[in-house]
Amino acid sequence: MASNDRPSLIRPSAPRQRSGEDAPVSLTSDSSESAPKVSLVRRPAATVSLVRRAAPKVSLVRRAPVSLTKKVNLAKRTKRPFSDPWTSTRPPVRSHRRSRLTPTQVFVAAGTGATRSARATRAWARRPAGRMVLPGVLMALLVAVAFAGGAWLPQVTGNEPVVAEQSEDVLPSESADLPSDKPEDGEQPLFPSEDPSAPPRGEQSAADTLAAWAAPIAVRTNIPLAAVEAYALAELTVAQTHPGCNLKWTTLAGIGRNESNHGQSGGATLNSDGRPSKPIYGPPLDGTNNNKAIQDTDDGVLDGDAVWDRAVGPMQFIPSTWRTYAIDADGSGQADPHDIDDAALASARYLCGSNRNLGTAEGWRQAILAYNNVEVYVNNVFREADNYGKATRA
Structure with a gap:
């Protein structure tokens, strides 16, 4: 390459003396005066404070013990206006007459419940526990029926004890006839005489x-x-x-x-x-x-x-x-x-x-x-x- 083709050397201008502020550095080419000037201004550095901050003070004063009992304010509170939840928010209760079941529905429900109970009982009876308990239950039921029948039978047959009460036209029941009070020949009467001169009754x-x-x-x-x-x-x-x-x-x-x-x-x-x-x-x-x-x-x-x-x-x-x-x-x-x-x-x-x-x-x-x-x-x-x-x- 010829020396004429080399770019001209850019010589920096002599540095200026620093004053209160840093002088801008001008980088200007000698060969061309119309080139834009680049200004490199050095901004002031941030001030770093090396002052040691004061540490937070730790108080060693013993505080009052924490109360685990809830404080209750016994002061009379202001009465709140009463609002009846049953009249404002609760829907009105329907009349029982409207919800009454018909006899057919009652019989159907009873039959369904009985059927379910019978099925459950039959399934339980097939289990080992049912086979062990069921005979005892049946025996207890038989004993209960026997006692109930014994208490009920006198009322059916009319043999229940009667509490008699004396009325104006009823006398106590007649008893079996006494032996005759007329003595046989040679025997003394069964009853004594009120005559003091009569002989007392002896063993006869x-x-x-x-x-x-x-x-x-x-x-x-x-x-x-x-x-x-x-x-x-x-x-x-x-x-x-x-x-x-x-x-x-x-x-x-x-x-x-x-x-x-x-x-x-x-x-x-x-x-x-x-x-x-x-x-x-x-x-x-x-x-x-x-x-x-x-x-x-x-x-x-x-x-x-x-x-x-x-x-x-x-x-x-x-x-x-x-x-x-x-x-x-x-x-x-x-x-x-x-x-x-x-x-x-x-x-x-x-x-x-x-x-x-x-x-x-x-x-x-x-x-x-x-x-x-x-x-x-x-x-x-x-x-x-x-x-x-x-x-x-x-």
């Missing part, structure tokens, strides 16, 4: 006849044999002394059942001689517990109480009443209210007093009210006497 064939009659009756009625004999003897006796009384031994048995359970109240037992194993006394008649107040009339000789009178013996005689109707029924030589023979005959004399006729419903009722003036007592005696009459004819 007539008494044996009465005992033979009373033995099965005692079993049927669950009454001690000595009590059955005493009641029957009292009926036979007043049939002669008070022919119009028409007293039956079952009435005396009903009274004896309510008064002392035939001489067995308080854990006592009735001995074969007609006396209980221990004396039977009623509560003191001091006016409490709906009892009439009766002060002592026998100095405690019969009832063991020198302050108040008390009912005595199997038929529960008050000492003053016993003095009026006392009698020796068994020929022991002493009238004893603790002896059921004497007490039963004294009760029969008391019931037949004032010419009462116990063969009528009204006469029977008045006689029992005279013995104990309580309506419930009349019904109780009637019920027991009626049951004894039916039992002897079973």
Whole structure:
């Protein structure tokens, strides 16, 4: 290449002295003055601050412990207006009449449910658990049906116990006939005479006849044999002394059942001689517990109480009443209210007093009210006497 073809050298102008600001550097070609001038201005460098910032202060002061209990503001809050959600947002409830199912729908639903239950039960019965449990369930059902049938059967057959109540035209049921009170030739009567000069009743064939009659009756009625004999003897006796009384031994048995359970109240037992194993006394008649107040009339000789009178013996005689109707029924030589023979005959004399006729419903009722003036007592005696009459004819 010729030297003339070389580009002219670009000589930089001499650097200027730095003053407050850097002078621009001019790069201008010598050969051409029309070329654009490039100005390289050096901008001032950014100031870097090396000042160390202060570290954040750490406070070592112990703060208050954090409370885990929720604070509740007990201040009365402002009442909010009540809005009933049932009236504004809830749709009105439809009437039950409109949603009632028809009988056909009820039967269909019941049949569907029964079918599903039967299928589920049959599937369960095929499983091992079902084969083990099902026989026990069936056995329990059979036992339950048997008990239910036993409770239901008396209502169907009419053998249910009847609570009898004395009415104006009903008498207790008649009992089995007593042995004849007319003695055979050479025998003594079954009942004693009220004549003090008459010989007492002894051990004779007539008494044996009465005992033979009373033995099965005692079993049927669950009454001690000595009590059955005493009641029957009292009926036979007043049939002669008070022919119009028409007293039956079952009435005396009903009274004896309510008064002392035939001489067995308080854990006592009735001995074969007609006396209980221990004396039977009623509560003191001091006016409490709906009892009439009766002060002592026998100095405690019969009832063991020198302050108040008390009912005595199997038929529960008050000492003053016993003095009026006392009698020796068994020929022991002493009238004893603790002896059921004497007490039963004294009760029969008391019931037949004032010419009462116990063969009528009204006469029977008045006689029992005279013995104990309580309506419930009349019904109780009637019920027991009626049951004894039916039992002897079973």
